[in-house]
Amino acid sequence: MRLLLALVLFLLPAAAMGHELRPxxxxxxxxxxxxxxxxxxxxxxxxxxxxxxxxxxxxxxxxxxxxxxxxxxxxxxxxxxxxxxxxxxxxxxxxxxxxxxxxxxxxxxxxxxxxxxxxxxxxxxxxxxxxxxxxxxxxxxxxxxxxxxxxxxxxxxxxxxxxxxxxxxxxxxxxxxxxSLASVVSSYIVIGFEHIIPKGWDHILFVVGLFLLAARAGPLIWQITAFTLAHTVTLALATLDVISLPAAIVEPLIALSITYVCVENVLTNRMTPWRPVVVFLFGLLHGLGFAGVLGEVGLSTQHFVASLIAFNVGVELGQLAVITICFLAVGIWFRNRTWYRQVIVIPASVVIGLVGLWWFIERTVLA
Structure with a gap:
């Protein structure tokens, strides 16, 4: 229970996103x-x-x-x-x-x-x-x-x-x-990583939600691959002005994606066949959210493709860092325990799901 309490206390600050400091x-x-x-x-x-x-x-x-x-x-x-x-x-x-x-x-x-x-x-x-x-x-x-x-x-x-x-x-x-190309790449990798850690709490909680139902490499890789492919596609298309959705639509839906994943974590104890498909669809939304950041920052005109790829690499490194932290914190130690689901997965999913629901309300009803 102490571990659970620590996890809850770690996640609760994410609910106070109203006064988030942006670069x-x-x-x-x-x-x-x-x-x-x-x-x-x-x-x-x-x-x-x-x-x-x-x-x-x-x-x-x-x-x-x-x-x-x-x-x-x-x-x-x-x-x-x-x-x-x-x-x-x-x-x-x-x-x-x-x-x-x-x-x-x-x-x-x-x-x-x-x-x-x-x-x-x-x-x-x-x-x-x-x-x-x-x-x-x-x-x-x-x-x-x-x-x-x-x-x-x-x-x-x-x-x-x-x-x-x-x-x-x-x-x-x-x-x-x-x-130089090297300077552009390194700069955009940092920008992409920063958008996940420490600034991207909505993306962090979504990735944590994926981890909770699949604390083993195989199922987790399927989900992360689907998520990565999806947000890479919409990030590129949105950056090239092929598709566009206002933040007033994208941000609430991203919040709901967090809640959906966590509800499914509570209702099932295994990864369903449709889970990677759902994650892919939600990844499309998250890609539009990443594009909003790039829209503010802008891409290097001389190294357009390189800066776009570098930003995406930074995002992926941030996501991998989140997964690594989850594995080191609970995955490798407790995933085989009989109480893992009852003590870790379900309570943490409830907390994260409520945070996502609150963000949805905050971004719609209270906006």
Whole structure:
């Protein structure tokens, strides 16, 4: 029972996804001048909540964050302008060792009346870069960030994933030396992995649900293969704009997929013949969810296929890490015990299924 209690306590934080912290996205657009677009959770930055918290509710500054989140957009903008919080220091551009000067043009805070949902604001800045050939982007924000450097034609010459308080690799401002294939691949693998661990709680719980009914390699491989093939197909098709579904439809259905898998775990003690087919269909939905992330980040224009594959590899590595953790935590130790199903599989499936059901309600009725 202690093991079960530990598992439940581990899963319960996933239910508090309303204040999830997402990575920021910074785009530097080069041309006659230079423009910076910083897509960031301003409330978290103002409160000083870093990326070491997956959810703002777990941070000591949670009450401060909630106060900022309750503010209407115009009031939050006014607070930012009057607080002395220097938005020009969030993302800085360094050219041959000289920091460029930028000014804030606009702060756009979306109206989101459901206070349980985070909101990403966009800060637009403009400036003139010093003369030089090599640039670096310095990120001083509290959360992780995905950066994109576009040349004057709007083509990406550099993309990278950065931790908080860090700087990018050097990039050629003239675009004469585009980002290497190896750099693109490594960056997108990290982005894909991060979308599963630690940010992708809905995908994590779905994979855990698959594991619970099949804690042996054979049946689990069938399910994971079906899931992988499905989300690879829809990820590619959605990225190529062949298919598209709004997040308002995809996200609730992903939540229901978690609940369905867990209900089946409770009702049967073996993998049914139709289970891989059902998992494949749900994998199509999860692929559309992955595509939403890539839609925000964008793909490398020069290495489009490589960046798409690398993102998918990162996702798979994240899923394999989840499965490995499950095997090490309970699978290899207890799967052959007579009480395994009653003490581990059924209670854990009930908890995860209820979390999925709550997310469905949160994403539909409470949205």
């Amino acid at each position: 920021a996205i910074v785009t530097l657009s080069l041309g006659d001048g230079a423009q910076l677009f910083v897509d960031v959770n301003l409330e978290a930055e103002l409160a000083g909540i870093g990326g070491n918290h997956d959810d703002t509710d777990t941070a000591p500054e949670a009450a401060i964050y909630d106060g900022y989140r309750a503010m209407p957009p115009d009031q939050l903008v006014q607070l930012v302008r009057q607080s002395g919080f220097d938005l020009t220091e969030l993302a800085q551009v360094e050219v041959d060792g000289v920091v460029a000067s930028f000014e804030v043009d606009n702060i756009t805070v979306p109206r989101e009346d459901n206070l349980e949902l985070p909101r990403q604001s966009v800060v637009s800045l403009s400036g003139v870069l010093p003369d030089g050939e090599t640039g670096r982007l310095i990120w001083n924000g509290q959360v992780e960030v995905i950066i994109r450097i576009d040349d004057a034609a709007g083509e990406a010459i550099h993309q990278e994933f950065l931790l908080s308080m860090s700087a990018s690799q050097p990039f050629d401002l003239a675009g004469a030396a585009p980002q």
